[in-house]
Amino acid sequence: MKIGVIDYGMGNLFSVEQALKRLGCEVLVSADQTSLLACDALILPGVGAFQDAMKRLHDTGLIALFDKVVATNKPLLGICLGMQLLFEESEENGHWQGLGIFKGYIKQFSGKDSLGKSYRVPHMGWNDLQFAKSPTWLDQLPEERYVYFVHSYFATEMDEGDLIAYAEYGDVRVPGIVQKGNVTGMQFHPEKSGECGVYLLQHWLRAVEKGVATL
Template structure:
């Protein structure tokens, strides 16, 4: 099976590539829509600032790729910043429009909970995923549910039906896994999340192979 990694100049491409290869898939890293659309599924990675990433997608002409992904129902997985780009807008360094696949706005952690207690920003480290439902690509919940986060911004105001799992940080319920049709997002780094991350990637890939990841 062939997995395409979208190369728009901002992403942890090597770690994602190696993780997917270890699961037995061929990996195509490309900025060309034609090559990407020939793959069985796509991954949108991302590290850095939201506005820079959106500019890169626009400059490379890759922004239009996502309309094709939705139209063809090709499975897509957004990771970290790649997940945030799937939302309508972000407040990072101004107000910026995203890809608009998911309803919601990306906001910064305040650094203080409702009681006035401070917590560290960025949110960096291991947190327990709490599942609200079982997505169609996941056969059963992982026994080990700790995953690795590194981010200062998180999704808010999203549709509850699109939330698959969250992690608690400060007094915030941080969306950890989201899904809408053929599009899935993971705010954490599954490729760096040990046993749980490998399991989640493996389950997503298996579902793609069986053609059930887009129902």
């Protein structure tokens, strides 16, 4: 099975590539749309600022790739910033349009809960996932549910039907896994999330191989 990692100049490409290889995948890291679309599934990684990432996707001509991904029902997994880019808009350093695959708005943690108690921003470290439902690609929920987050922004105003799992931070319900059709997003880093991260990534890959990774 061949997995394409979308290289637009921003992302934790090496760690994602190595995690996929450890799970037995052939990996293509590329910005070439034809080569990427020939893969069995795609991964959109991301580290950095939302507006910089969207600019890079425009500059590399990769924006059109996502229309083709949706049209052909090819499985796509967005990781961390890569998940946030799948939403409609972000307020990070201004107001920016995203890819619009998921309904919703990327908002910054305020750093204070409704009672005025401060909490740390960014949300960094291990947190437990709570599953709203089981995705099509996961036949059994993991026993170990702690995953590793590093982010200052989170998805809000999303379609509740797209929410798979969330974590609680401060008084915020942070979407951790989302899915709409053939597109899945993980706010945390599965490749850095120990037993649970490997479990989730492995099951997504197995579902891709079986052709059942979509709703």
